[in-house]
Amino acid sequence: MATLTSSAPTEGNFYSEQYKLKTTQSGKKARIVVVWDGTATCSNPSAGTCSDDTMDADIDIEVSDGSTTFYSESVDNTYEFLEISLTANVEYTIKIKVYDWYGTQTYMAVAWYTADFGS
Numbered sequence: 001m002a003t004l005t006s007s008a009p010t011e012g013n014f015y016s017e018q019y020k021l022k023t024t025q026s027g028k029k030a031r032i033v034v035v036w037d038g039t040a041t042c043s044n045p046s047a048g049t050c051s052d053d054t055m056d057a058d059i060d061i062e063v064s065d066g067s068t069t070f071y072s073e074s075v076d077n078t079y080e081f082l083e084i085s086l087t088a089n090v091e092y093t094i095k096i097k098v099y100d101w102y103g104t105q106t107y108m109a110v111a112w113y114t115a116d117f118g119s
Contacts, residue, residue, distance in 0.1 A: 019094040021063075021112060026088040029117045031081070032061055034096050036108035038078040056106035058099040065090050073099075086114065 021030060037056045061072040061082045072082040086092070096110060 019110060019112075021086075021092040021094055021114070022090065023086050023114050024088055027116060028086045028088075028114045029083055030063075030086055030092070030112050030114045031083045031117070032063065032072075032094060032110075032112040033079060033081050034059060034061055034108055034110045035079045037106045057101050059108065060097045060099050062095045062097050064093050064095075066093075083117070 021032075023030075036059055055076070055078060058075055059080060061080045063070045063082060063084055065087070070082060070084045072080040074080060084092075094110070094112065096108065
C-alpha cells in the first residue's frame with residue numbers, strides 16, 4: 001500500500017513507484033488493479049443526507065514494455081482495472097499516474113495477477 005499526499009502529485013504528470021512484471025510462459029495475460037480512497041460529502045450523516053461522493057483523485061494505470069504502452073482511463077470511481085496480453089521474457093513496467101488530484105491525501109493499493117484467462 002502507498003500513500004499519496006498533497007505535496008506529491010502534479011496533475012497529469014505524477015507517477016508512483018514503478019513495479020516490474022515478467023513471465024517466462026507464453027499465452028499469459030495480466031490483470032492489474034489499483035484502488036484508492038473516496039470521501040463522502042455529508043451535510044448531516046446521522047440523518048442520511050449524503051449528497052455526493054468526492055473522489056480524492058482520478059488515478060490511471062500505465063503499463064509499458066518499452067515499445068508499446070497500455071492505459072486504463074476510466075473516471076468517477078475509486079479503482080482502475082487493466083488486462084493485457086503478455087509476451088514471454090519481456091519485462092513490463094507498471095506505473096500509477098495521477099490524472100486529477102482533488103484531496104490532500106489518499107491511500108492506494110496496487111495488485112496484479114497473471115494467468116490463462118481465455119480469449
